[in-house]
Amino acid sequence: MYQEYGTTEIQEVLPEGMLFVRINCILTTMVRAPVVAACFLLLTLSSFVQYAVGSPKILDFTIYADGTTHVFYQTDVDPQSPDFIFNVYGNSIENLVVQDENGTLLSSKINANTVTVATLGSSMIKVDYDTPDLISKNGKTWSFHVNSPTDYSILLPKNTVIVGMSASPLNMQIVDDQSLISLPSGSSDIDYIFGVLGTSQTATLAIQKAQDFINTLNSTGVKTPMALAKLEEARSDFNQGKYSDAESLANSAKNLALQEQTAISKPSTNSSDDHIPVSPLDNLSIYFLIVGIVVAGIAGIIIMKKTRSNKIITSNEISNNNYIPPEKEMIYKLKPELRQDDKEIIAFISEKGGQVYESELRKKFLMPRTTMWRAVKRLEREDIVEIEKVDQQNLIKLRKMEDQK
Numbered sequence: 001m002y003q004e005y006g007t008t009e010i011q012e013v014l015p016e017g018m019l020f021v022r023i024n025c026i027l028t029t030m031v032r033a034p035v036v037a038a039c040f041l042l043l044t045l046s047s048f049v050q051y052a053v054g055s056p057k058i059l060d061f062t063i064y065a066d067g068t069t070h071v072f073y074q075t076d077v078d079p080q081s082p083d084f085i086f087n088v089y090g091n092s093i094e095n096l097v098v099q100d101e102n103g104t105l106l107s108s109k110i111n112a113n114t115v116t117v118a119t120l121g122s123s124m125i126k127v128d129y130d131t132p133d134l135i136s137k138n139g140k141t142w143s144f145h146v147n148s149p150t151d152y153s154i155l156l157p158k159n160t161v162i163v164g165m166s167a168s169p170l171n172m173q174i175v176d177d178q179s180l181i182s183l184p185s186g187s188s189d190i191d192y193i194f195g196v197l198g199t200s201q202t203a204t205l206a207i208q209k210a211q212d213f214i215n216t217l218n219s220t221g222v223k224t225p226m227a228l229a230k231l232e233e234a235r236s237d238f239n240q241g242k243y244s245d246a247e248s249l250a251n252s253a254k255n256l257a258l259q260e261q262t263a264i265s266k267p268s269t270n271s272s273d274d275h276i277p278v279s280p281l282d283n284l285s286i287y288f289l290i291v292g293i294v295v296a297g298i299a300g301i302i303i304m305k306k307t308r309s310n311k312i313i314t315s316n317e318i319s320n321n322n323y324i325p326p327e328k329e330m331i332y333k334l335k336p337e338l339r340q341d342d343k344e345i346i347a348f349i350s351e352k353g354g355q356v357y358e359s360e361l362r363k364k365f366l367m368p369r370t371t372m373w374r375a376v377k378r379l380e381r382e383d384i385v386e387i388e389k390v391d392q393q394n395l396i397k398l399r400k401m402e403d404q405k
Contacts, residue, residue, distance in 0.1 A: 064368035090131030164191035206250035227257035325354020
């Protein structure tokens with residue numbers, strides 16, 4: 001008798017409540033988990049990179065006598081991103097100019113309080129524009145208000161006296177009879193007035209305000225020897241009837257006191273133990289930027305090829321076809337009655353190849369927008385310059401030689 005053996009499948013009955021998981025499901029999940037985690041990490045890094053490169057590196061405000069403020073904004077941008085959006089200061093934006101690191105004009109669009117810039121593979125952008133919304137006036141007192149996420153500087157008009165400041169400045173100096181103030185990030189208000197020199201009343205008021213300000217600083221332990229010496233000079237001139245000089249010296253004394261306060265508030269840099277800590281965010285931003293560029297390398301190359309194929313017209317390329325700017329000496333000869341300030345404007349345009357934007361003229365001569373526009377229109381009436389509209393900007397060009405004859 002032969003015994004037959006057979007195989008039967010043994011089905012194991014799991015206790016109630018237990019879950020059977022195949023080993024291949026576990027392995028698949030283990031393989032996919034790092035991929036999913038990497039995706040989440042890249043999303044986080046991309047948002048961080050945009051924040052790191054989007055914060056402004058330079059922010060300058062230049063205040064004109066008519067209450068208009070010129071804003072200069074410079075920041076790094078992601079070269080792989082086709083667009084960059086940033087917030088503007090003020091609701092009314094005029095004379096907007098956006099350039100890359102090479103001075104190439106970039107296309108931009110204003111939408112409420114933001115501006116969208118077509119970066120075209122740029123790694124940095126520079127923005128210039130004017131706004132009347134940062135200055136208010138109450139009687140004779142002008143007030144500047146801004147809330148900035150980064151440190152910034154303010155250049156006040158000539159013949160102004162600071163009568164109030166809500167934040168302690170990082171630095172303050174006088175440049176060409178104008179107060180240049182560096183302030184920390186955050187909200188700040190600066191009140192100033194235009195000085196009227198030459199009377200006993202204004203000189204007395206300036207001396208009293210300078211004395212009150214110095215007394216306030218001295219009461220907090222701040223020593224102001226230079227300011228006190230300048231104030232004594234102001235009193236001496238006042239007693240001699242030199243009211244204009246006395247008021248000017250009193251205003252200088254107040255500015256010196258402010259500088260001495262700033263010098264005291266700065267930490268000492270002579271100690272070998274003092275050092276500026278390096279923020280880990282700076283190193284992380286560089287690392288994350290490299291990671292983002294590597295991950296998006298292929299897409300970035302495609303975008304750059306597409307966008308670079310569109311030729312960008314620079315300010316030097318505009319209207320350069322068959323254009324030979326006239327010599328400034330020839331203009332002076334043909335127009336001997338020109339004013340000295342008009343000659344200086346013509347000389348600057350000539351140095352720039354015969355054409356400049358109106359915003360460049362205002363930045364060079366620190367004139368209010370209305371004053372510069374009147375000067376340009378005066379030269380246009382004399383047939384010396386012509387005005388063209390280029391990318392929402394006024395391009396000022398010296399007329400050709402044949403137009404001068």
